[in-house]
Amino acid sequence: MSLREILHWPDPRLAEICDAVPEIGAHIAALVADMFETMYDANGRGLAAPQVGELVRVFVMDAGWKEGTKTPIAMINPQILTSSDDSVEIEEGCLSIPDFPLTVRRPARVKMLWQDLQGAPHQAWLDGAEARIAQHEHAHLLGRVIFDEFAPEEAGRLQARYLERRT
Template identity: 55%
Template sequence: MSVRPILLWPDPRLSQRCEPVGADEDVSALIGDMLETMYDAPGRGLAAPQVGVMKRVFVMDCGWKDGDMTPIICINPEIVAASEDVIAGEEGCLSIPNAPADVTRPARITLRWRGLDGAIVDRKLDGFEAKCAQHEYDHLEGRVIFDHLSAEDRDRIEGAYLGRTT
């Protein structure tokens, strides 16, 4: 395993939709590198496009900073249900360091993915886990936190991140 460089916004790969992982495709080395990179960053989630791999894979571990490491590895994830009620809160991104933004998302989701062992997992997530999974899923769809903002807020926060002055 090795720590990989994390792509920084506005790298165009962060705006591209990722391709599914094939049934016979081995992504175990990628996942090992992603976990090492995420923990080293230190982050709570990391998607494959953030390390330049345009595949539908993300890893997350929402509680490791406060307890044990319990990573979740999601291959070809899909959000199969989302609550109508929403939560809003500040989100940061390893690909957009020091530029947090307030993002509104469904409060609860059901996420389906394939694990490294090939088994299909359905899991209901809420709170920070739901937020983190949706954030990482966005990366697989070519979206970043700026894409959730009003035009005015995006211009202000992205402009400050890129060093533009108004």
């Protein structure tokens, strides 16, 4: 395992749509191990492969570790099958947009389908922090960051504010 560099917006790789993983082998297992190590080291709850420069449909998450209960999940080729009609608005951060949390509205629950490291399919309804993290990381696989959750004018304003803070 090794720490990976986390790309920061506006790196163009963060806007790329990721490719499906055709075969889960040693490379993906190593990537997942590195991503967990990198996520925990960066004090995050989720990390998507494009955030470490790998344009494949993989993300890792752990909704409970900051409260003392590790619940690591690696999702390979994840899909959001459906989401609840009710939504919640919560502040969320992004390791690729550090120190710039934004309040984002997302569905309260999502039904996910994914493969694990052995290639076995899983399907589950996620809610609470797990739903929030899964949606955030899944968006990265589609080339979206939290700025993309806002109307274009508001997104532009937020991007400019973020870039001002970085200089």
